[in-house]
Amino acid sequence: MSTDLIDLGSESRNAGSFVSFLDQICARFELDHAAYAGTNPVASAVHGYVNYPDAWKRHYAENGLHRIDPTLLVASRSIAPVDWSRLDQTAGFEKTFRDARDFGITNRGLTIPVRGPYGDIGMLSVTRDCSATEWEKLSRQILPDLQSVAVHVHDTVMRSDVLSRALRYPALSTREREILQWIAAGKSQQDVGDILGISHRTVEVHLRSGREKLYALTTPQAVGRAIMLGLIYPL
Amino acid sequence: MIIIVDALNKDRFGDLLDEMFKLRARVFGDRLGWEVEIIDGREIDQFDRLDPAYVIGLDDEGHVVSCVRALQTTGPHMLSDVFQVLLDGEPPLRSATLWESTRFCVDTQRLCRDGNTMKAVSMATCELMIGSLEYARRSGISDIITVIDPVVNRVLKRSDNAPYDYVGSTKQMGKVPAMAALLDCTEERINRVRAFAGITHDVFASEDAVRDLLTARHLAESGRVTAPSDWSAMILSDAQEPLPTVLVEDIQDYCRAQIEAARTEEERADALRLVGVLVREGIHPALHQVVFQN
Known part of the structure; x- marks a missing residue:
């Protein structure tokens, strides 16, 4: 889990960069495949990116599996990550994954549903061919980070048209701004907590929220972007 | 025992949700006097239409005795859409690993009725808190922001589950004040509540076990309650x-x-x-x- 993810927010965004981001996710979290699908009602667009083998993508499209695949249709209605073992009783699951083995695709996976502020929904699905115990251990370990990554991909994809970008101008609270301002001044999170008289955990939860609102994966990226947008002062 | 009901399994637990909406009507409408809309004895709002997850506590007979509702803060939720006044006009926190919990309530009436003391209420409350924290934690969630009134705030503090901070300020919402409190979903916190309540067992029941319990309960009750014999007559009279x-x-x-x-x-x-x-x-x-x- 040492590889760093390239922050999508700063890249010129095209389909290629999204797919290569999925590759990075797989490399970093020890996964086989990843897929993102999302709908943006503002731009009335549907987006999908996968790093599955071409043969499986063809099979999936030709058989219209997206119309029955419960990892898309059912999982999006949960608020929590949905392990595919929870879906294997549904009618579509057996059909979707019946031939998957032949394409080297496992039915061991999970889907992280994302909800955005404008009725937009997205799903990041990941798979790994391994034993049940191994999967249990891995998914437990990577879920917190994967949650953040899923929202990062979703937000970036949803901002790929001009109208949505204007709508999604980062709305930072005073608290989030002042914490970023002190971080920009070189203070550690502990220092910031002491200066503002708030707990370390409060600093952390606001910093994480501020970072995600700025579509950044790391704090330095968030600071840079906040300065660029004139939300905090360069020091 | 605790069960999670969300969009994926709500078709199996429609009766449970209905009972929960009735409990919410009694607690938030009748007892606390919140300005909530109650239709046909059930308190249901716009956020219940967004496929939230409900953490629901049941007693041994299968009656709903506690519940709370969870939504992601990345999408529409109460603090972003209707409770913004609590945040003093500031934009809400939005994070992939932060959930919002609302409509936390316990059926004190039922829990106290057989001469039980407040002990039963405290146990049901702690079980619900443990269930919510563990469900969030295993979903990769690190923190919960919860909209509560000062009474629940005191209950949290008394149960060794005190919020680590608050966002915005306490505001009068209708007849009662409300506030937004932060709770971490760490093992330390879960262990503290478990230790306080003396709960060491797994609080979650399987879907099948709950379904069996509910079926048994309905069967037992159908002996006592006489069902209307002529449904067609009822439907016809409703047609007007x-x-x-x-x-x-x-x-x-x-x-x-x-x-x-x-x-x-x-x-x-x-x-x-x-x-x-x-x-x-x-x-x-x-x-x-x-x-x-x-």
Whole structure:
């Protein structure tokens, strides 16, 4: 889990960069495949990116599996990550994954549903061919980070048209701004907590929220972007 | 015992949700006097239509004794849409690993009625807190922001589950004040509540176990309550009433439920045919087509 993810927010965004981001996710979290699908009602667009083998993508499209695949249709209605073992009783699951083995695709996976502020929904699905115990251990370990990554991909994809970008101008609270301002001044999170008289955990939860609102994966990226947008002062 | 009911299993637990909405009506409407809308003895708001997850506590007989509702803060939720005044006009926190919990309540009436003391209430409350924290934690969630009143705030503090901070300020919402409190979903916190309540067992019950319990309870009750004998007469007398408004979401939900509940290919084909007809009639919105790009 040492590889760093390239922050999508700063890249010129095209389909290629999204797919290569999925590759990075797989490399970093020890996964086989990843897929993102999302709908943006503002731009009335549907987006999908996968790093599955071409043969499986063809099979999936030709058989219209997206119309029955419960990892898309059912999982999006949960608020929590949905392990595919929870879906294997549904009618579509057996059909979707019946031939998957032949394409080297496992039915061991999970889907992280994302909800955005404008009725937009997205799903990041990941798979790994391994034993049940191994999967249990891995998914437990990577879920917190994967949650953040899923929202990062979703937000970036949803901002790929001009109208949505204007709508999604980062709305930072005073608290989030002042914490970023002190971080920009070189203070550690502990220092910031002491200066503002708030707990370390409060600093952390606001910093994480501020970072995600700025579509950044790391704090330095968030600071840079906040300065660029004139939300905090360069020091 | 605790069960999570969300959009994926709500078709199996419709009776449980209905009982929960009634409990919320009694607690938030009758007892606390919140300005909530109660229709037909049930308190249901716009956020219940967004497929939230409910953490529901049951007693040994299968009665709902506690509940709380969870939503992601990345999408629409109460603090972003209706409780913004609590945040002093500031934008809400939005994070992939932060959930919002609302409508936390416990049925003190039921828990105290057989001469039970407040001990039963405290146990049910702690079990619900443990269930919520553990569900969030295993979903990769690190923190919960919860909209509560000062009474629940005191309950949290007394149960060794004190919020680590608050966001915004306490504001009068109707007759009672409300506030937004932060709780971490760390093992330390969960262990503290467990130790306080002396709860060491797994608080979650399996879906099958809960379903069996509910079926047993309904069977026992059907002996006592006489069902109306002539349904057709009731429906006919209702026909004079104006038709209720049916929301598009209800129709979509119904169709989805029909498709998901289909046990055979024929049933499934029938359900899909119904969707087709409704789409053609403009009653059901067109289905999304997911197109994969490369």
